[in-house]
Amino acid sequence: ELADAIGEFADANRAVEALFKDKHIMITAGPTREEIDPVRYISNHSSGKMGFAIAAVAQQLGAKVTLIAGPVSLPTPPNVIRKDINSAQDMLNAVHETIATQDIFIACAAVADYKVNKISAQKLKKQSQNITLTLSQNPDILSSVAFLEKPPFTVGFAAETQHVESYARAKLEKKKLNMIAANDVSNSTLGFNSDRNALIVLTSSSTQHLAPNNKSLLAMELMKLVHKEYSRS
Amino acid sequence: ELADAIGEFADANRAVEALFKDKHIMITAGPTREEIDPVRYISNHSSGKMGFAIAAVAQQLGAKVTLIAGPVSLPTPPNVIRKDINSAQDMLNAVHETIATQDIFIACAAVADYKVNKISAQKLKKQSQNITLTLSQNPDILSSVAFLEKPPFTVGFAAETQHVESYARAKLEKKKLNMIAANDVSNSTLGFNSDRNALIVLTSSSTQHLAPNNKSLLAMELMKLVHKEYSRS
Numbered sequence: 529e530l531a532d533a534i535g536e537f538a539d540a541n542r543a544v545e546a547l548f549k550d551k552h553i554m555i556t557a558g559p560t561r562e563e564i565d566p567v568r569y570i571s572n573h574s575s576g577k578m579g580f581a582i583a584a585v586a587q588q589l590g591a592k593v594t595l596i597a598g599p600v601s602l603p604t605p606p607n608v609i610r611k612d613i614n615s616a617q618d619m620l621n622a623v624h625e626t627i628a629t630q631d632i633f634i635a636c637a638a639v640a641d642y643k644v645n646k647i648s649a650q651k652l653k654k655q656s657q658n659i660t661l662t663l664s665q666n667p668d669i670l671s672s673v674a675f676l677e678k679p680p681f682t683v684g685f686a687a688e689t690q691h692v693e694s695y696a697r698a699k700l701e702k703k704k705l706n707m708i709a710a711n712d713v714s715n716s717t718l719g720f721n722s723d724r725n726a727l728i729v730l731t732s733s734s735t736q737h738l739a740p741n742n743k744s745l746l747a748m749e750l751m752k753l754v755h756k757e758y759s760r761s
Numbered sequence: 762e763l764a765d766a767i768g769e770f771a772d773a774n775r776a777v778e779a780l781f782k783d784k785h786i787m788i789t790a791g792p793t794r795e796e797i798d799p800v801r802y803i804s805n806h807s808s809g810k811m812g813f814a815i816a817a818v819a820q821q822l823g824a825k826v827t828l829i830a831g832p833v834s835l836p837t838p839p840n841v842i843r844k845d846i847n848s849a850q851d852m853l854n855a856v857h858e859t860i861a862t863q864d865i866f867i868a869c870a871a872v873a874d875y876k877v878n879k880i881s882a883q884k885l886k887k888q889s890q891n892i893t894l895t896l897s898q899n900p901d902i903l904s905s906v907a908f909l910e911k912p913p914f915t916v917g918f919a920a921e922t923q924h925v926e927s928y929a930r931a932k933l934e935k936k937k938l939n940m941i942a943a944n945d946v947s948n949s950t951l952g953f954n955s956d957r958n959a960l961i962v963l964t965s966s967s968t969q970h971l972a973p974n975n976k977s978l979l980a981m982e983l984m985k986l987v988h989k990e991y992s993r994s
Contacts, residue, residue, distance in 0.1 A: 566922050567871070567946060567953070568805045570797070601834060638800070641887040651922045651946070654874040654898065661894040665887065689799050689884045713800060713884070720800070 547755045548591035554623065554630045554680070555583045556637035556669070558598030560616045564661065565648035572638045573713075573720040574687075576600030579636035581747040583608050586634075589751060594630070596622045598637055616640050616666035623669055632758060633680040635670045638687060638720075642666060674704045681758045683707045689714040693728055693735070700730055707731050707757055709750060729753050780988045781824035787863045787913075788816045789856065789870035789902070791831030793849045797894065798881035805871045806946075806953040807920075809833030812869035814980035816841050819867075822984060827863070829855045831870055849873050849899035856902055860913065865991060867916040868903045871953075875899060907937045914991045916940045922947040926961055926968070933963055940964050940990055942983060962986050 557579020561569045576597060583595040584605035593608045596619055604610045613619045616639045627633065642663035674682045684705045686696040689712070696710035709727045713719040718726050718740060726740040727750060738749050790812020794802045809830060816828040817838035826841045829852055837843045846852045849872045860866065875896035907915045917938045919929040922945070929943030943961045946952040951959050951973055959973040960983060971982050 564803070567920060568803065568873070570801065570803050572801045640801070642892060645891070651920070653928075658878070658895060658897045659875060661896060662891060663894060664891045687800060687884070695886075 545588070545590060547589040547751070548586060548632075551591045551631040552594070552629055553586045553591040553632040553634065554594045554596065554627065555579050555586065555634045556596045556598075556619060556623065556639075557583065558600040558602075559638050560598045560619055560640045560666075561614045562616065562640045562643040562666075563614075563647045564644050565650065565652045567651045570640060570642075570644065570663075571599075572640065574598070574600075574638035575721045576602050576637075577721075577723065577743050578685075578725055578747070579634075580605060581743040582634055582636060582750065585744065585747040585751050589755075591632075594626060596637070616643060616669065620667045620669050620672060623673065627673055627676070627680065630680045632683070632754065633673050634683045634685075634754070635673070636685050637669075639669055640666055668703075670705070671703050679704075681706050681754075681761055683709065683754060686710040687713045687719065693730070696728065697730055700732070706761060707754065731757055778821070778823060780822040780984070781819060781865075784824045784864040785827070785862055786819045786824040786865045786867065787827045787829065787856065787860065788812055788819065788867045789829045789831075789852060789872070790816065791833040791835075792871050793831045793852055793873045793899075794847045795849070795873045795876040795899075796847075796880045797877050798883065798885045800884045803873060803875075803877065803896075804832075805873065807831070807833075807871035808954045809835050809870075810954075810956065810976050811918075811958055811980070812867075813838060814976040815867060815869060815983065818977065818980040818984050822988075824865075827859060829870070849876060849902065853900045853902050853905060856906065860906055860909070863913045865916070865987065866906050866913045867918075867987070868906070869918050870902075871918075871920060872902055873899055901936075903938070904936050912937075914939050914987075914994055916942065916987060919943040920946045920952065926963070929961065930963055933965065939994060940987065964990055 558576030559572045559574040561571045563569050580602050583593050587593045587607050595608050595610045611622045613622050643666050645662040645664050670684050682705050688695045692710050692712045696708050700708040708730050711719050727738040729736045791809030792805045792807040794804045796802050813835050816826050820826045820840050828841050828843045844855045846855050876899050878895040878897050903917050915938050921928045925943050925945045929941050933941040941963050944952050960971040962969045
């Protein structure tokens with residue numbers, strides 16, 4: 529019986545290891561930085577930990593992983609192709625270089641919605657008491673993939689501080705995503721900068737709560753859900 | 762003769778070690794972050810490496826060092842009191858808590874000149890194609906110290922991308938500093954994020970160039986100049 533159990537465990541493990549065998553998965557991670565001048569920039573609190581954990585897990589599950597990373601100080605997971613970028617525009621370019629060959633796209637990066645209209649070539653000097661910075665919308669990388677004629681299976685992320693599930697469902701529908709993973713970043717013990725996270729994973733027909741966990745285990749839970757939905761699609 | 766040489770070396774070393782014996786030196790380091798909403802912020806490329814190197818050297822030279830640090834990922838130098846802050850306003854508060862007991866103040870931090878007028882309590886949603894961010898001037902920490910009735914010996918930093926020396930001399934005079942150390946951050950092999958730097962050190966009556974060097978050795982050169990000027994003041 530013990531031998532049977534071990535055999536079953538080994539089989540299950542091999543099955544899990546092969547979940548994404550030979551699949552190409554692209555993952556974006558971390559923040560983007562939008563330059564104001566050579567010294568200053570606008571960014572956000574994304575640490576890249578969730579995206580890097582997903583990349584590591586996807587690779588362990590047999591996938592060929594491309595990780596497009598914003599400025600973070602994290603080591604590259606083993607056997608993952610990593611491309612480092614700064615701005616949202618850079619990320620868009622890097623994504624579309626190889627998106628045509630991807631089976632699955634997981635947009636975990638916290639991409640800046642806006643960029644600075646006129647980047648100053650020189651450091652801006654302190655001037656008047658008040659100044660205004662004019663910002664214009666960045667390209668929407670997630671939509672640019674989901675709206676391709678033959679899009680990969682596309683998973684978005686939503687980091688919200690309120691109305692988490694309803695905002696995420698609206699994003700899922702508007703951007704024609706296969707799946708979206710939402711988290712509440714108003715809780716500082718989870719999400720940005722934390723090693724732990726909790727997710728609400730939505731598809732057009734389902735809602736699943738993944739309980740608080742360290743980001744590696746959570747990434748494994750998420751990738752099992754991705755596999756289930758991807759197999760059906 | 763060898764014994765003499767060793768003796769001389771040891772004497773010189775003891776003399777250097779005691780340069781700032783029992784002096785209180787406060788050093789600011791790193792960037793500040795100015796929040797836009799719970800997720801986004803404005804910051805700059807300062808890594809904190811120069812300020813942390815100065816703190817380590819000052820402590821080695823016998824000083825009691827207080828290091829006020831913006832958000833950086835650097836270990837605290839041995840036997841240095843460290844206070845972590847985020848915004849320029851936080852830094853101002855932390856500086857003035859103990860500035861009255863300081864002999865020397867070295868403002869190495871890249872403090873944001875402007876903060877966001879209205880910090881949003883919730884993550885801002887993507888809206889129109891263009892938005893404007895209204896910024897207002899932050900308190901000037903360096904001036905707030907230099908203009909004290911009994912100011913410590915005050916050293917400023919100037920990170921510039923053009924007119925480095927003239928901008929720095931103007932800042933020295935306008936802010937009534939004892940000394941200013943200027944560097945050209947348009948050279949990406951030196952300055953921000955680099956382990957190396959070069960400085961132009963100005964007083965009201967002198968200009969000295971410290972050649973490119975790693976930040977620890979450069980910090981030692983700078984602190985010798987600070988000691989020379991401080992002893993005269």
